[in-house]
Amino acid sequence: MSRSYPDPSSQRDLFTAFAERDEAMERADAHADTEWKTTVEAVILHIGRMRPAFTADDIWDYLEAHHKVTTHEPRALGPILTGLAKAKKIRPTGGYEPSRRRHAAPIRIWTTAKETN
Numbered sequence: 001m002s003r004s005y006p007d008p009s010s011q012r013d014l015f016t017a018f019a020e021r022d023e024a025m026e027r028a029d030a031h032a033d034t035e036w037k038t039t040v041e042a043v044i045l046h047i048g049r050m051r052p053a054f055t056a057d058d059i060w061d062y063l064e065a066h067h068k069v070t071t072h073e074p075r076a077l078g079p080i081l082t083g084l085a086k087a088k089k090i091r092p093t094g095g096y097e098p099s100r101r102r103h104a105a106p107i108r109i110w111t112t113a114k115e116t117n
Contacts, residue, residue, distance in 0.1 A: 025079045032076030036069045040080050043067065045089060048112030053093055055107050056081070057100050081110065088113050
């Protein structure tokens with residue numbers, strides 16, 4: 001049995017992959033409901049004050065239990081987390097845990113940045 005491997009010249013380079021990721025995040029953010037984004041940002045900061053570490057799953061759980069706002073673009077959570085990290089309000093811990101929502105895919109663990117505590 002012989003193996004066939006993809007042609008390396010047909011694979012995207014890492015810079016292209018990052019650019020496509022950033023473009024997708026910008027589209028998700030642009031198409032998400034404004035009220036939802038404002039609520040989610042406040043929820044993230046609230047959760048960060050309540051617990052030492054949290055994940056996107058924790059944010060979704062809190063939103064479902066306590067808020068009625070929705071968006072047709074749930075992928076916009078990523079740009080919100082990234083924006084808060086760039087603003088130094090939250091930061092990644094460096095850890096990951098299995099998602100309870102996404103077939104145990106590894107998801108980043110976040111914490112509130114020291115400046116906002």
